[in-house]
Structure formats: C-alpha cells, structure tokens
Amino acid sequence: MNAMLACCDRDAERERDATSLREVLAVEDVRKTFVEGSQKVEVLRGVSLAVDQGEVVALEGPSGSGKTTLLSIMGCILTPSAGRIRVAGREVSGDESALRDVRKRSIGFVFQQYNLFPALTAQENVEYALNVKGVRGRGAAAEAARVLELVGLGDRKRFLPRDLSGGQKQRVAIARALAGAPEVLLADEPTANLDTAVGTQILELFQKLAKDENKGLVIVTHDPKVRNVADRVVGIRDGRLSNPQEH
Amino acid sequence: MVSLARKNLLHDRLRFVITVAGVAFAVTLVLVQVGLFLGLLGKATVTIENSSADIWVTSRETPNVDFAHSFPETTVLRVRGVAGVERADNAIVQFMNIMLPSGAEEGCLVYGLEDFSSWNLPWDVESGDPTELRRGDFILMDRSAERRFGPFAVGEYREILGHRFKIIGATRQAASFTTAPVVFMDFRRAQGLQQTVHNKTSYILVKVAPGHDKAQVAARIRAVTPYNDVYTREEWAARSRNYWVVSTGLGMNMGITVFLGILVGIVVVAQTLYTSAVEHVKEFGTVKAIGGSNWDIYKILGEQALIAAVVGYTIGAAMSFGMRPLLAQLHLNVLVSPQFAATVFAGTVLMCLGAAMLSFKRVAGIDPALVFRA
Ligand SMILES: Nc1ncnc2c1ncn2[C@@H]1O[C@H](COP(=O)(O)OP(=O)(O)O)[C@@H](O)[C@H]1O
Numbered sequence: 001m002n003a004m005l006a007c008c009d010r011d012a013e014r015e016r017d018a019t020s021l022r023e024v025l026a027v028e029d030v031r032k033t034f035v036e037g038s039q040k041v042e043v044l045r046g047v048s049l050a051v052d053q054g055e056v057v058a059l060e061g062p063s064g065s066g067k068t069t070l071l072s073i074m075g076c077i078l079t080p081s082a083g084r085i086r087v088a089g090r091e092v093s094g095d096e097s098a099l100r101d102v103r104k105r106s107i108g109f110v111f112q113q114y115n116l117f118p119a120l121t122a123q124e125n126v127e128y129a130l131n132v133k134g135v136r137g138r139g140a141a142a143e144a145a146r147v148l149e150l151v152g153l154g155d156r157k158r159f160l161p162r163d164l165s166g167g168q169k170q171r172v173a174i175a176r177a178l179a180g181a182p183e184v185l186l187a188d189e190p191t192a193n194l195d196t197a198v199g200t201q202i203l204e205l206f207q208k209l210a211k212d213e214n215k216g217l218v219i220v221t222h223d224p225k226v227r228n229v230a231d232r233v234v235g236i237r238d239g240r241l242s243n244p245q246e247h
Numbered sequence: 248m249v250s251l252a253r254k255n256l257l258h259d260r261l262r263f264v265i266t267v268a269g270v271a272f273a274v275t276l277v278l279v280q281v282g283l284f285l286g287l288l289g290k291a292t293v294t295i296e297n298s299s300a301d302i303w304v305t306s307r308e309t310p311n312v313d314f315a316h317s318f319p320e321t322t323v324l325r326v327r328g329v330a331g332v333e334r335a336d337n338a339i340v341q342f343m344n345i346m347l348p349s350g351a352e353e354g355c356l357v358y359g360l361e362d363f364s365s366w367n368l369p370w371d372v373e374s375g376d377p378t379e380l381r382r383g384d385f386i387l388m389d390r391s392a393e394r395r396f397g398p399f400a401v402g403e404y405r406e407i408l409g410h411r412f413k414i415i416g417a418t419r420q421a422a423s424f425t426t427a428p429v430v431f432m433d434f435r436r437a438q439g440l441q442q443t444v445h446n447k448t449s450y451i452l453v454k455v456a457p458g459h460d461k462a463q464v465a466a467r468i469r470a471v472t473p474y475n476d477v478y479t480r481e482e483w484a485a486r487s488r489n490y491w492v493v494s495t496g497l498g499m500n501m502g503i504t505v506f507l508g509i510l511v512g513i514v515v516v517a518q519t520l521y522t523s524a525v526e527h528v529k530e531f532g533t534v535k536a537i538g539g540s541n542w543d544i545y546k547i548l549g550e551q552a553l554i555a556a557v558v559g560y561t562i563g564a565a566m567s568f569g570m571r572p573l574l575a576q577l578h579l580n581v582l583v584s585p586q587f588a589a590t591v592f593a594g595t596v597l598m599c600l601g602a603a604m605l606s607f608k609r610v611a612g613i614d615p616a617l618v619f620r621a
C-alpha cells in the first residue's frame with residue numbers, strides 16, 4: 001500500500017516537473033568584468049541562456065571567448081558582475097555559503113582534466129563526493145555503485161585513477177557529477193584530452209544520461225562531434241552569444 | 248565515510264614517513280630527556296618519600312635533604328611536647344669521608360638514627376638488620392655504592408673518618424642526588440665521629456598522631472622552634488627537588504630540550520602538511536567545487552595531523568621504552584609516569600593540530616575556479 005502511494009506520488013511529481021519545472025538553469029543578462037591592476041576586461045557582455053530538463057546544450061566558441069567563465073557562473077563557482085541566475089527554479093544570491101549550497105545540491109561538474117582524487121578508487125571518488133554533499137554511510141556506497149554502473153564502470157569500481165584509461169577516468173568523473181542527483185550537469189571541454197572514438201562514446205554517454213536521468217546539460221567544447229548529440233548549439237564570441245541554432 | 252585524509256597520507260607515503268619520524272623524534276626526545284630528569288630528580292627526595300616522617304624540622308634555610316646543617320639536639324624535646332605529635336626523633340644526615348680498600352678516600356652520606364625501624368629507614372634491606380646498628384661499630388651500605396666504591400661484601404670493614412666500621416648488611420634504593428653513596432649507622436656513633444655534630448642533630452623527624460592535621464601540627468611546631476624551619480613531607484620534598492631544578496640549571500636545561508623537541512616536531516609537521524596542502528590544491532579546489540566548505544578541508548588537514556600525532560607518539564613512546572634497558576645499563580633511570588605519558592600525548596596532539604592550522608589560511612584562499620584551469 002505504502003509502496004503504491006510512494007509510486008503514485010513519484011508519478012505525480014514527475015508530471016508536475018514535466019509541466020511547470022521544465023527549466024533547470026537560467027542566466028539573464030549576465031555580465032562579468034575582471035579587473036587586473038588598472039585594466040578592466042569585460043569577458044561577458046550580457047549573456048542570457050536557459051536550459052531545460054533533459055536538454056543538451058553545446059556551447060561553442062574560440063579560445064578566450066568566455067566559455068569557461070560563463071560555465072563557472074552557471075555553476076555558482078563565480079559570481080557575475082551583473083545579471084541574474086536561477087538554478088532549479090530558485091534565484092541564486094551572491095553570498096558564498098548560498099552558492100556552495102547550490103553547488104552541493106544542484107550542480108554536477110565534469111572537467112577537461114577529470115580532477116579525480118588520485119588516492120581514491122573509482123568507487124571512493126564518487127562516494128567521497130557524496131559524503132561532501134551530505135550523503136553518508138551505506139546510502140553513499142550504494143548510490144556510488146549505481147552511478148558507476150550507469151556509466152559502464154561496474155567492473156572498475158576498485159581501480160585507482162592511475163589504472164584507468166582517459167575515457168574511463170572521464171566516466172568516473174561523470175559518475176561523480178551524477179551522484180547526489182543534481183538537476184544540472186556542466187562539462188568544460190570533457191573530450192579535449194580524449195581520442196576521437198573515446199570522445200564520441202563520452203558524448204553519447206552524456207546524451208543518454210541527460211535523457212534517462214532528466215538532467216539539464218551544458219557542454220563547452222570545440223569538438224564538432226558535439227553537434228550529433230546536442231539539442232541546441234550556442235555560439236559565444238567576445239562575450240556575447242551568437243547564432244543560437246536549434247538542432 | 249571515505250577518508251580522503253587517510254588515503255592521501257598513504258598515497259604520499261614518503262611524506263607521511265617523514266612526518267611521523269619528526270613526531271616520533273620529538274616524542275622520544277621529550278620522553279627520554281624529561282624521563283631521565285625525573286628519574287634523576289627522584290633521587291633528590293627518595294629518602295623523604297620513603298621514610299614515615301610526616302614532618303621534617305630542619306635548621307634555618309636548609310636547601311635540600313642532602314645539604315643539612317646542624318642545630319641543638321635538645322630541640323627535639325620541645326617538639327615532643329607539641330599537641331598532635333606522636334613521635335619525634337633526631338636524625339643526622341652528614342657527608343663523611345670513607346676509606347676504600349684501595350686507599351682512596353671518597354665521600355659518603357651518613358644517615359644516623361637511634362631507631363631506624365620506627366621511620367621505615369632503610370626501606371629496602373637486602374641483608375642485615377638495621378636494629379643491630381646500635382649494638383656496635385656497624386654500618387649498612389647501599390648497593391648503589393658499588394658503582395663508586397667497587398664491590399663490597401657483608402662482614403668487611405670500612406674506615407669512616409678514621410673509625411673502623413663493620414658492614415653488617417646491604418640496602419637498595421637509598422641514594423642522594425649528589426651521587427654520594429648512602430651509609431646507615433647509629434645516631435650516637437655518627438654524632439661522635441664529627442666535631443660539628445657533637446650534641447647536635449641535622450633534622451627532627453616527626454610523626455603526627457592519628458586524627459591530627461599535618462599542616463596544623465607543623466604550625467604548632469613552628470611556634471616552639473623559632474630558629475628552625477618546619478616542613479610537611481610534601482613541602483620538604485618539593486623544596487629539595489626545586490633546589491636541584493633551579494640551582495643547577497637542570498630545570499632550564501630541561502625546558503630548552505622540551506622546547507627544542509616541540510619546535511622540531513612543529514617545524515617538521517607544519518612543513519610536510521603545508522607542502523602536502525600546496526600539492527593538493529587542485530584536489531581541495533575540487534572539494535570546494537562540489538560543495539565542500541573550508542571547514543571540510545580543515546577537517547582533512549586536522550585528521551592527517553591527528554594520525555601523524557597518534558602514530559608518531561606510539562613509535563616515539565615505543566622507542567623511549569625500548570631505550571630503557573640500554574639506559575639502565577648506564578645506571579640511568581627513565582621515569583615516565585602514566586600522567587606524564589598522557590601529558591606528552593596531549594602535547595603531541597596539540598602540537599600537530601597547531602602545525603596543521605598553519606596551513607589553514609593557505610587552503611582557505613583556494614579558489615574553486617581553479618578546477619577549470621589546466
Ligand atoms: N580570473 C580571471 N582574471 C582575469 N581574467 C580572466 C580570469 N578568468 C578568465 N579571464 C579572461 O577572460 C577571458 C575568457 O576566459 P575563459 O572564460 O577561460 O575563456 P574560454 O574558456 O572560452 O577559453 C580570457 O581572456 C581570460 O584571460
């Protein structure tokens with residue numbers, strides 16, 4: 001009986017999500033100016049972008065165009081000089097502990113350099129991230145195992161990063177980003193260190209996870225293959241979005 | 248819970264070994280040095296602590312039990328009349344020259360009492376009977392004398408200040424801080440040997456009657472002995488001990504050793520933890536990026552410091568313990584009480600945590616945005 005109720009609740013929730021909570025991430029007229037000595041560098045000059053649940057957005061642009069800066073702001077690692085950010089339907093305020101809370105609850109990062117903890121096994125890397133996010137004990141171990149299965153590393157849980165290939169490392173990083181059920185995944189050049197075939201696999205994995213797990217996903221990349229998996233490709237040039245194309 | 252702190256320590260094994268070695272070194276230095284010091288210092292008060300005297304009456308300004316001056320032996324009569332005094336006896340403690348079989352003359356510290364057994368002196372008798380001392384020119388000599396005087400056997404004779412005494416037994420544990428071996432003989436004979444103690448005594452030993460407060464009785468004795476000092480056993484032991492700690496500079500020396508030990512420990516731990524923190528900056532940035540706070544990172548450094556403290560202390564304590572037989576062969580006694588061991592442990596933990604805190608500012612300044620940089 002309880003199980004049935006819980007199941008129906010979840011269905012109801014999903015329905016509500018599907019209608020009213022489509023948008024998981026939005027930036028509005030975001031500007032960022034870095035001050036270096038006497039020089040001001042205007043890196044973002046009014047960027048607006050919204051990402052929906054289950055949507056894959058590719059962000060393309062030349063080096064130095066502000067992609068990483070925008071991703072950092074969307075991920076609440078950096079505060080904008082002006083503009084508004086909404087994550088999971090909530091306006092994000094600028095104070096550090098609020099930003100940290102959003103990162104903890106709603107964001108999963110994947111980096112070009114993987115940024116795994118070298119002393120921890122694949123399982124421990126994911127589990128530790130869950131611990132930091134406040135999930136402890138058996139629950140954390142089970143969730144880590146689940147996401148590692150999802151990325152196809154069920155048989156590599158006890159491996160240290162140094163014993164994994166680049167693609168496998170990135171899979172661990174993706175599993176770590178997925179852990180704790182954030183609404184948003186943000187990836188900065190996730191395939192830049194991988195060869196073409198492996199890069200394709202990683203992008204396809206991203207796409208599948210975004211759809212299956214209903215995440216909003218932003219991938220920053222130069223990789224042309226991203227066009228095969230993205231719902232939308234957004235260009236960025238000199239701190240402004242350009243030719244936003246629908247896929 | 249996954250302990251990044253522990254895994255990283257084991258990952259940087261060499262650094263961990265260096266950290267632990269630094270802590271172990273500091274712990275060994277402090278335990279052995281202070282233990283030796285306390286062992287040595289124990290000799291300064293061993294007779295006070297083993298005798299059953301509750302109160303010691305001394306001549307004015309006597310600095311410690313070994314360096315006695317004399318005062319009229321009749322003072323004891325006044326002390327015996329004080330309310331709450333169960334028993335009071337004169338005792339001579341006096342350096343005297345002793346002639347060895349080799350012809351060499353050495354100093355020894357003579358303890359002279361009329362009734363040794365009433366005062367639990369000597370307290371560790373290997374052979375012979377202290378009550379026999381009053382029956383003739385007899386002495387009991389402490390075994391520790393063999394180190395200075397060479398071996399002796401019961402039944403042999405020794406000349407003290409030109410007077411022949413028969414060794415009728417041997418004692419153990421009786422020592423003086425000055426290293427002069429302790430010899431027990433009858434009070435009257437000791438008095439007769441040296442002009443300076445004719446009709447005089449070095450101390451009055453006092454036993455307080457049951458139900459009386461030692462401090463109150465001491466105050467009453469003070470009132471009737473205006474030319475003497477009166478101490479309870481604890482006060483007298485403290486005074487004797489402090490004399491050696493302060494006057495010899497041993498205390499200062501110990502302080503410097505402990506300070507250096509702690510300094511070495513802090514420098515090694517702080518240095519290794521700091522380089523470790525710097526090397527793991529990117530990992531700490533990642534912790535922050537996934538929602539960790541500065542406090543989460545402080546906990547990592549703190550846990551590492553704590554592990555270094557516990558492992559370092561264990562090794563240091565084991566090394567100190569292992570060195571004891573070696574030092575014992577050199578007639579050095581390392582005295583480590585459980586309280587002292589606990590104090591050093593607490594100090595080690597504080598030292599390591601303090602050293603870890605020196606890295607806090609560095610990790611607090613880590614910008615999570617660095618996770619995107621190559
Ligand atoms: N913390 C910073 N301080 C000063 N300038 C910065 C900082 N971060 C980025 N920039 C500058 O902003 C511009 C965009 O950087 P970035 O967002 O990293 O570009 P992309 O990821 O597209 O290559 C570059 O010119 C870079 O030098």
Ligand SMILES: [Mg+2]
Binds near residue numbers: 188
């Ligand atoms: Mg970049």
